[in-house]
Amino acid sequence: xxxxxxxxxxxxxxxxxxxxxxxxxxxxxxxxxxxxxxxxxxxxxxxxxxxxxxxxxxxxxxxxxxxxxxxxxxxxxxxxxxxxxxxxxxxxxxxxxxxxxxxxxxxxxxxxxxxxxxxxxxxxxxxxxxxxxxxxxxxxxxxxxxxxxxxxxxxxxxxxxxxxxxxxxxxxxxxxxxxxxxxxxxxxxxxxxxxxxxxxxxxxxxxxxxxxxxxxxxxxxxxxxxxxxxxxxxxx
Amino acid sequence: xxxxxxxxxxxxxxxxxxxxxxxxxxxxxxxxxxxxxxxxxxxxxxxxxxxxxxxxxxxxxxxxxxxxxxxxxxxxxxxxxxxxxxxxxxxxxxxxxxxxxxxxxxxxxxxxxxxxxxxxxxxxxxxxxxxxxxxxxxxxxxxxxxxxxxxxxxxxxxxxxxxxxxxxxxxxxxxxxxxxxxxxxxxxxxxxxxxxxxxxxxxxxxxxxxxxxxxxxxxxxxxxxxxxxxxxxxxx
Numbered sequence: 234x235x236x237x238x239x240x241x242x243x244x245x246x247x248x249x250x251x252x253x254x255x256x257x258x259x260x261x262x263x264x265x266x267x268x269x270x271x272x273x274x275x276x277x278x279x280x281x282x283x284x285x286x287x288x289x290x291x292x293x294x295x296x297x298x299x300x301x302x303x304x305x306x307x308x309x310x311x312x313x314x315x316x317x318x319x320x321x322x323x324x325x326x327x328x329x330x331x332x333x334x335x336x337x338x339x340x341x342x343x344x345x346x347x348x349x350x351x352x353x354x355x356x357x358x359x360x361x362x363x364x365x366x367x368x369x370x371x372x373x374x375x376x377x378x379x380x381x382x383x384x385x386x387x388x389x390x391x392x393x394x395x396x397x398x399x400x401x402x403x404x405x406x407x408x409x410x411x412x413x414x415x416x417x418x419x420x421x422x423x424x425x426x427x428x429x430x431x432x433x434x435x436x437x438x439x440x441x442x443x444x445x446x447x448x449x450x451x452x453x454x455x456x457x458x459x460x461x462x463x464x465x466x467x468x469x
Numbered sequence: 470x471x472x473x474x475x476x477x478x479x480x481x482x483x484x485x486x487x488x489x490x491x492x493x494x495x496x497x498x499x500x501x502x503x504x505x506x507x508x509x510x511x512x513x514x515x516x517x518x519x520x521x522x523x524x525x526x527x528x529x530x531x532x533x534x535x536x537x538x539x540x541x542x543x544x545x546x547x548x549x550x551x552x553x554x555x556x557x558x559x560x561x562x563x564x565x566x567x568x569x570x571x572x573x574x575x576x577x578x579x580x581x582x583x584x585x586x587x588x589x590x591x592x593x594x595x596x597x598x599x600x601x602x603x604x605x606x607x608x609x610x611x612x613x614x615x616x617x618x619x620x621x622x623x624x625x626x627x628x629x630x631x632x633x634x635x636x637x638x639x640x641x642x643x644x645x646x647x648x649x650x651x652x653x654x655x656x657x658x659x660x661x662x663x664x665x666x667x668x669x670x671x672x673x674x675x676x677x678x679x680x681x682x683x684x685x686x687x688x689x690x691x692x693x694x695x696x697x698x699x700x701x702x703x704x705x
Binding site: 300 | 532539578602612615616
């Protein structure tokens with residue numbers, strides 16, 4: 234029987250690539266999307282599709298009752314505008330949901346423990362280190378130590394992209410044959426990717442850097458070049 | 470302005486006493502009950518009442534969508550009978566919700582971070598150490614270390630009852646003038662405490678050991694003496 238892995242699967246480029254990677258490594262997969270009150274559920278439709286395509290289990294964990302108490306974040310508070318530009322911009326601080334990774338991982342480890350999984354995986358990467366303390370190695374190592382004590386058993390926390398950036402993930406996606414058109418990154422939930430929000434800019438940049446012809450339809454396909462070549466635009 | 474503390478407040482004897490203790494120490498309190506799919510919501514009514522009495526904020530955090538995935542526990546799976554007897558009995562393993570404290574504390578720290586609280590408190594005590602790894606000092610210390618890394622800031626995890634048993638908590642309740650009749654322990658959600666489930670037995674025993682006249686109405690008021698004096702009864 235295949236060893237079982239629980240994967241935080243948002244439906245974006247990073248976690249979808251991670252999902253394909255673990256499938257290729259022979260794990261029986263259980264994808265978990267976390268509903269923390271995102272402005273839209275579009276990502277989750279893509280996550281569900283990915284899980285179905287790979288014959289994996291899939292569930293949505295509803296943490297909205299926690300995050301509705303976390304009133305400071307742009308992602309969960311619809312009164313706050315989603316900032317444009319790239320992640321380095323100070324305004325992106327608004328997209329921080331306090332303690333989000335701890336919450337999502339604690340849920341994933343509970344599920345993993347209850348179904349005898351050997352591994353929990355998350356697609357944190359170095360591009361998130363600057364703003365998000367809960368995407369850094371120090372956090373990941375301490376979380377693992379905490380989980381070992383919590384469960385009185387070892388379930389591995391796997392974060393294979395921890396020390397690489399989104400470009401390396403895009404290259405891994407190419408290697409694994411991940412259908413990029415079936416991943417969703419945009420913070421806004423329009424018919425197509427907007428091309429202007431932080432995740433769109435980062436996505437388009439990473440795919441281009443990886444030398445892949447980007448199949449994504451962006452409403453504003455040229456914006457990311459402007460931002461990445463002239464950061465002052467985003468910061469003005 | 471008073472420093473703010475977020476407290477996991479189930480409505481039981483332990484957390485209610487902790488709530489009174491922190492109020493007496495001058496904190497502005499925010500009580501959080503966690504709905505993890507308990508068989509009844511009676512505890513939460515008591516928690517809400519306690520918070521109201523002390524002029525504290527109060528919220529229920531709904532984690533049922535996580536715990537419905539955790540199918541092994543008697544607390545969340547109504548098809549499994551609640552075992553009788555005291556906690557040491559092996560059957561009480563059934564009442565373990567995997568990773569429950571990690572989940573509840575991660576939620577509490579998210580709330581604490583978002584509202585500028587300086588402290589998160591939980592009423593774990595030594596009586597829970599034998600069965601629950603996530604009630605032991607090792608877990609608590611690693612959880613604090615993880616949270617410091619997660620938030621990039623220190624919010625104290627306070628567990629003043631970590632090294633003492635429920636008798637010491639009952640004594641603290643007496644010292645603080647906690648109205649014991651306004652706390653609820655029974656796993657079953659009847660009109661009165663059943664007197665036979667693990668928490669009822671432990672409650673009645675601790676209150677008696679602390680030399681307090683127990684105001685609790687038990688359906689079977691003598692059962693706890695039988696169990697605590699002759700453990701074979703519970704194990705048969």
